[in-house]
Amino acid sequence: MKRRLENYSEHQEVMTRGRKHILLLATTRTGSSFVGEFFNQQGDNMFYSFEPLWHVEKMLTLDTGGTNATAAAKAYRDVLRQLFLCDFSLLESFIDPPPVDHITTALFRRESSSSLCEESVCSPFIKGVFERYHCRTRRCGPLNLTMASQSCLQKEHRAIKSVRVRQLETLRPLTEDPRLDVKFIQLVRDPRAVLASRMVAFAAKYKNWKQWAVGGDVPIEDDEVRKLKGNCDNIRMSAEIGLRRPSWLRGRYMLVRYEDIARFPMRKATEMYRFTGIPFTPQVKSWILKNTQAAKTSGVYSTQKNSSEQVEKWRFSLPFKIAQVVQKVCGPTMKLFGYKFVSSEEMLTDKSASLIEDKMFNFS
Structure with missing residues (x-):
């Protein structure tokens, strides 16, 4: 043992x-959706996230009536860091409506990430529950973010696509994080x-x-x-x-x-x-x-x-x-x-x- x-x-x-x-x-x-597929299609050892910062931008824009560049840059950086570590809790705080027990029907473009539609992340389908960005490859229920996190931890590599980061300089702390x-x-x-x-x-x-x-x-x-x-x-x-x-x-x-x-x-x-x-x-x-x-x-x-x-x-x-x-x-x-x-x-x-x-x- x-x-x-x-x-x-x-x-x-x-x-x-x-x-x-x-x-x-x-x-x-x-x-970028097309190029992102180069990583999404990599196979079983890649966890790919498609535009997770969409939620962050939407929430910050709603809260302030426009995006404050400095606040947004910090939020984007922190969410990216946590996602690279397979921690979805910070992203959850930006999802609207808020997930209940880490379960959401509202994750933006879930179906564009094959990792989020794999069998290990596919909870039972619930009749009458509408999920706008539902999986196309199999019939799944709402996304359980705890299961997504567990699946992410099993993968060897992680890739994220984003059109929302304005300045590369703002991501410098990610390069200084020994875990990444x-x-x-x-x-x-x-x-x-x-x-x-x-x-x-x-x-x-x-x-x-x-x-x-x-x-x-x-x-x-x-x-x-x-x-x-x-x-x-x-x-x-x-x-x-x-x-x-x-x-x-x-x-x-x-x-x-x-x-x-x-x-x-x-x-x-x-x-x-x-x-x-x-x-x-x-x-x-x-x-x-x-x-x-x-x-x-x-x-x-x-x-x-x-x-x-x-x-x-x-x-x-x-x-x-x-x-x-x-x-x-x-x-x-x-x-x-x-x-x-x-x-x-x-x-x-x-x-x-x-x-x-x-x-x-x-x-x-």
């Missing part, structure tokens, strides 16, 4: 020593493509833009233009820190362009796995092959893409006038990531000329 216990504690120690905590950082409409071995992957995309995608996904917000594109200038002080500039600046500042490789980020930061993943999915996935130090499993490879050759994209939040075709499709839907606005407010960001500027409508829609520079980003 004593020997068995020793073997078990040795096994636990090896698991902890080799355990990786992956944080995929992005902004909306950058293809955090790796950050920052996913970026041409801001013109992001805007074109947002104009489809959130059409009502951009009604005015469509009118400006037809007959007038886009006011630079417009709220959405300001947000666009703020987003671009945050992404650029985070990347600049990462690419400078300060001691706290050495070996912990990787920058990836969505366009490179879309054109060379297997190559980029291999690089990402090599960077994380986690085995690149056959399940992930077959998922990538199957899902990068879909005949057509299946909706605005799709994880199925005909990838290489998607890359510059935005050029034929974004009016030139709007592209100019993006270039004006996001110029430094575009330069850093290697996105070429267009100076005419013809250049924008010229299929023979790519707007993506060949660019290598060193990470180590």
Whole structure:
């Protein structure tokens, strides 16, 4: 018995020593759901969480009528830390309605995390209880967060995808926590493509833009233009820190362009796995092959893409006038990531000329 216990504690120690905590950082409409699947599909030894900070942002916005950046950054960091340690109690305090006995019907996009729909986390189905984001792979009852925590503890690695962290710098304490071995992957995309995608996904917000594109200038002080500039600046500042490789980020930061993943999915996935130090499993490879050759994209939040075709499709839907606005407010960001500027409508829609520079980003 004593020997068995020793073997078990040795096994636990090896698991902890080799355990990786992956944080995929992005902004909306950058293809992060698709890239997140590279980790979600890893298999039995990965616990993947999809946008857990959605609850935190929602609660903080409701409480204050807007998100206080400093308070949000601290809350995001603390929730991420606890989730990497498989402790859901802090996240529970942000879920609305509050879980009862650690059971919730309200976890955002539960079905997007295969770990939360596995048999070990699948409580009996309850007739008449509505769960908006219910599992699709099997019939489960409401999510028991205690069971989720236990399942998470059994997994060797943990990965979280989030579009809510504004500044990489705010996550520095995670790299200094001896219990964690955090790796950050920052996913970026041409801001013109992001805007074109947002104009489809959130059409009502951009009604005015469509009118400006037809007959007038886009006011630079417009709220959405300001947000666009703020987003671009945050992404650029985070990347600049990462690419400078300060001691706290050495070996912990990787920058990836969505366009490179879309054109060379297997190559980029291999690089990402090599960077994380986690085995690149056959399940992930077959998922990538199957899902990068879909005949057509299946909706605005799709994880199925005909990838290489998607890359510059935005050029034929974004009016030139709007592209100019993006270039004006996001110029430094575009330069850093290697996105070429267009100076005419013809250049924008010229299929023979790519707007993506060949660019290598060193990470180590």
